[in-house]
Amino acid sequence: MEKKSKPPFYVTTPIYYVNGVPHIGHAYTTIIADTLSRFMKMNGRDVFFLTGTDEHGQKVEKAASENGLEPQAWADRVVVRFMDLARDLACEPDFFIRTTMELHEKGVQKLFLKLLDQGDIYKGEYKGWYCVPDESFLTEDVPLEKDGTKICPDCGRKAQVVSEETYFFRLSAYQQKLLDHYASHPQFVRPQSRMNEVTSFVRGGLKDLSITRTTVKWGIPVPGDPAHTIYVWFDALHNYVTGAGYDRDPAHFEKFWPASVQLIAKDILRFHAVFWPAFLLASGLPLPECVFCHGWWLKDEAKMSKSKGNVLDPYVLLKAMGPDPLRYFLLREVPIGLDGNFSHEAFIRRLNSDLANDLGNLVSRSLTMIRNYFNGTIPEPGPEEPADADIRKAFDETRDRAVAHYESYTLNKSLEEIWAFITAVNKYLADNAPWKLHKDPALRPRLARVLRTAAAALRGTAVLVAPVMPGSAQKIWEYLGEPGTVRDIRFEGLAFDSPGLGQAIRAPEPLFPRVDLQAFLAEETIPAKEPVMDEETQKSPEQPPATTGSSRTTETAEPPVKPLVTYEEFARMDLRVAHVIEAARVEKAKKLLRLKIDLGTEQRQIVAGVAETYSPEQLLGKKFIVIANLQPAVIRGVESQGMLLAAVSGEKAVIPFFEADVPAGAKVK
Ligand SMILES: [Zn+2]
Structure with a gap:
């Protein structure tokens, strides 16, 4: 309805x-x-x-x-x-x-003009300490350093005095109105601690805000005064x-x-x-x-140094296991308002215990039994017993509590409720042991009831987890033979039972394969997709060599050969001979060289992690293989439009060069 x-x-x-x-x-x-x-x-x-x-x-x-x-x-x-x-x-x-x-x-521009017309924006002169990288003036309370300059409290870099004509927004006129709004809308800022912080900041007094720049060209022009751009x-x-x-x-x-x-x-x-x-x-x-x-x-710093790569690159985790485990982990691990410590251990632990073990096993066990014992369709079940009714009741309560938590943005609580229910269902299966019931033909109605209850629990669970894990929820939905898509189900009126329930049409694949922590850490040395680093947070280690994924190594063991690929998969890679035209070091990156290469029909720039093996001069005029159709990436702020192939041995990356005379752009296959 x-x-x-x-x-x-x-x-x-x-x-x-x-x-x-x-x-x-x-x-x-x-x-x-x-x-x-x-x-x-x-x-x-x-x-x-x-x-x-x-x-x-x-x-x-x-x-x-x-x-x-x-x-x-x-x-x-x-x-x-x-x-x-x-x-x-x-x-x-x-x-x-x-x-x-x-x-x-x-x-x-329209809003700017409106406020200008009504006097909330006016033109004036601003002089103050300005942090160029942050594009912001420092607040007055930042103290002078010994050398008479100021350091930006946000980024730690030196600020400079800037004076310019600017348009101001009359922020000072809104101090009391803001305080009134906070008082009458205590949920305006959440969590409460942040509301307190904001309130006391505003109580301390508000100064008018400079909102245009003449020094920045790349911005929205002030209408009628194009020397000014509207500030960030x-x-x-x-x-x-x-x-x-x-x-x-x-x-x-x-x-x-x-x-x-x-x-x-x-x-x-x-x-x-x-x-x-x-x-x-x-x-x-x-x-x-x-x-x-x-x-x-x-970041969990200790783990970071062990695993070398920038493990907080979400692409690494996405590439390795798809979006659902990462979504689940980030929402489950800490309440939204608090800081979380990201460690691989915690991530893998949750993946293995909550997802692979609790939910994944429940799905595969239940569906496999429905397929094996009833050929995929549960017949008319026997009467509901108290243990079955308990699960039904537990589901109704879980649904209501999970929905209430979703509604109040306490997503971790919602997941806690759902997982308490999953645990209860696992216990129900252990207690009622359908694998034992199966041995006695006289108990088939009871067996049907237990498995139907498990199927109903899975169906309900799929709906409840769908906002967090959309892909996995849909898979469970399809394994159960439910029609349509789980996202089209509505929480309101979501019943435990459903008319078509009790089918296991498709054999379930493992939803969440278990991950071996040591193997995972050993693998995570190379960002899987975009080897990009935030300039602001370059506390991370150097980028690993920009080499192919197949050259991942561990300290202790040779990597196993990867699964077979077809010739068609291989042929999607456009491998070409490149000639090096220019080579230079990348500033402040001791492993990286910026290379200009000739590909016959075009010239490109690539960034390669080979600076510890080769000087720029050694590479000039060299010929080697690049992947020409690799998605571009930005490495240390420098765009890389391709990747060269190199063997990796310890810290060294060794490039196989062509000795013979091969034209630039020649295909390699
Ligand atoms: Zn700054």
Whole structure:
């Protein structure tokens, strides 16, 4: 039964800065948003899920020029990483906004003019300590260093004094209005500790905010005064309204704005809980219901050094096991508001115990018995006994509690409830031992009842976990012979039983193969997809050599030969002879060389982890094999458009060169 009374649900992630690279933090926020989006849809609400990229600013301008590209071309190239990440995480935003889209720029300019007209924006002179990499002025309370300069508290780099004509937003006028809003909407910022932090910051007094720059060209021009560009936060924050249809699709905007929940990490709390609501108050737009500040995933440093690679690259985990285990782990391990410590041990432990053991075994045992004992279709079961009724009751309670937790964004609690139920079902099977019942033909009605109860429990579990693990839930659904897709089921009215229940049409494949921790760590030396590093967080070890995946090695043992591939699979790789035209070291990366190569029809740049074996001079004029159709990657801020082949031995990467005269671009097969 459709209830029209449920309000629409609008969830946002921050827009991600294209100059960074996707890391576990981006993955985490997007996964939370996607899980809420999927849950709310299954809970009968119309949902709008927005994510996207922040593409303006000085750093984009700089990176583009370093790579010989226009800023837009650079943004077009790197935005793909974030789109790919969302897809690979099984996240399905309804709209992916880019701040370089005309729909956004027009909306921001319109809002700017409105506030200018009404006096909330005015022109003035700003002089202050400015952090260039962060594109932000330091707050007044940052103390002077001994040498009379200031250090940026966010990044630790030296700030410089900048003075310029600028437009100010009259933030000071909104201090009391903000405090009033916090007081009347105690859930405006969650968790509570963040609300307290924001309140005391605003109580301390608000100064007007400089919102334009004359020094940054790559931005939205101030309408009527194009020497100024609109500065990052006034530009970026408004994506949440332009993305929802502000000034472009009034029906959509009216329906979804204000946002139900805006997910952020704590480093951008002030912008979202102070500046953003102040902008909205000035524009006369309603404020979001909730700004939810999630925690950070911290690296387990010890494990990092052992495993060498940048293990927090989400692509490594995605490549190894698909999106569902990562989604499950990140949502289950810690409450959303707290910081988590990411360690491989914890990840593998959860994967093996919660997923492979508890859920995966339950699915495969139950379905295998239904297939083996009843040829895939359970006949009319015997009467329900108290143990069976307990499972039915437990399911109803679990469903209600899990739904309540999903609704209040306490996703880890929801999963705890579901796993307590899975444990109960496993115990039920152990207690009722269908494998023993099977031995006595007289007990077949009882056997049918036990297995039907297990099937009902699995069906219900598939629905409950579907927002977190969409792919696995759908597989269970199909193994059970249920029609359609699990995401089309609604929580409301979700019954334990179902008319078609009791079939096991398809033989189940293992949902979550167990992972051997030692083997996994040994394998994780090379990022599987995009060997990218965030410039901001370069505490990680050097990138491993950019060599083929087949040359992964461990300290102790030769790697086993990988499974066979067909000739067609091999033939998808475009291997070519490359001639080296230029070679140079990559700054601050002792293993990396930047090579310009000739491929006959074109020249390209690749980044190779061979600097410990070869000097740039040694490689000039050399001929070797590259994979020409490998997806480009950004390594230490340098784009690599291909990969050379090399043998890896310890820290050394040894390139097989051609001695004979082979033309550039010749095919290798
Ligand atoms: Zn800084």
